[in-house]
Amino acid sequence: MNEASGFALSSSLGLTLVVLFGVAWVLFGWYLGRANKTHEDFALAGRNVGFALAAATAMATWVTSNTTLVAPQLTYQLGVWGMVGYSFAALGLILFAPLAARIKRLMPHGYTSGDFIRLRYGRLAWYVFIAISVVYAFGWLVSLGMAGGILLEALSGLDYHIGMTAILIICVGYTLFGGLRAVIATDFIQALIIIIGVVLIAWFLIDTVSLESIHSEVQSNHPQLLDVLFPAAMMFLFNNIFFGLGEIFHSNVWWSRALAFKGKVAFKAFLLGGLLWLPIPIVTGFIALAAPQLGIFPPSADMVGPMVAAEVLGKVGAVVVFIVVFSALASSLDSLLAATSDLVTRDIYHKKLRPEASDAHLLRFNRYSILGLGVLTWLLCLPQIATLGALLNFAGAFVASTIFPIVLGLYTRRLPGRWAAAAMFFGTVLGLTGYFVIGFYVAALVSCIVSATICGLGLSFSRSEFNWDDLNEAEEQQS
């Protein structure tokens, strides 16, 4: 710690790191963006992404503030189940692998997850789905923007608003110039930075404090954190599985990747990305268990990981934490900006408002959308409204309701649109009821169970048969 200021880094060093990273990423995004000639190039990287970049972007996008800040927070609050439960979110990526291959086969010309819902289930389900997607996208965008501000403030004392503004400007900048191509290429580098940084921090922590002393301290003073029968934590485990599945299965972040990857790359890229991601929350999470021993009691639970690392490793550790978390935030924020702007451009603007828009017009509008989303996120981040974990789990009630409508929509012909719409709507409403009446750890669970029940009823009563060819929508080319 810096004795004078009480922070691990000085404000000037924090700002210098931000500026250096910002300039590097924006220049890289501009360089890659020169290859984008059409809207398809910009939104889907020409539908030609190879295995290495595909696997890295799947893994890096899923490593976010959730993994680097919330996994330690949940370990600090729920103990061993917090980190193990968090790592189960890898199931989302692993189980999306076969879905991605099927999406690519059924919709070779598709652009977004909204395209699928519109073509498979019709207008009513599309409205419900878009509402869920928008709530989720903004929940995640705001949590990422907030995390940038919280991180800089905790490590260097820099004002929350400056850190939050800086990360948004950087991510909007390179996504604006380079589109999905820049997002995926930066994800590869960010994935390497994140993994190497996380391993270094964990290694030095074990070397300095030792696993024996961490275990002994927690067992003596906080034994519930090592209890495998901790009821709230077990509920969290199952809740987190459904939350992770819902996040990935519905979000255009993952659909746009499935559609952007080369022919047969999608399946193996998501599978490998999930397997590489699986151990990371445990490596970031166990760090939090050292907090009581070190006398660290963070003002906000989501800062426990960075504070422990900075305390143990000093200035070098703080710089590593800073770079890791900043890369993790950027790798998700850019993906979300690109995917949400695609939804706005394709689903709302092109399909609903301007069907005659030319390719060049759509490319321009897509860039305006990225800019608009950045500004809106910045405005929503200005008041620091909730902790990252609370904000994140609130979205669980929304996304878990989409799991069964998506899976059944991809694999069966019989589920009709009105039942899918009802499943998503009532799943979300009752999931939110569970969130407020019982607790955050049941929101996704309740939402998914309600949605599954309604989908089951829909399958029992329906006699309709969907024609798969209707998903392969031919693109009307405008000059």
Place this chain on the structure above:
Amino acid sequence: MIVELTAFSTLVWVCLALTACAPLILLALWLKDFLSKQLW
């Protein structure tokens, strides 16, 4: 039921080793795609 030290240490060390392998796997795949011009 408390997680014993052995189980706790094994969990952390195994996960740390697996995480440490990830950059090597990604770089090897990148090199393979780069040499065969399959990156994009």
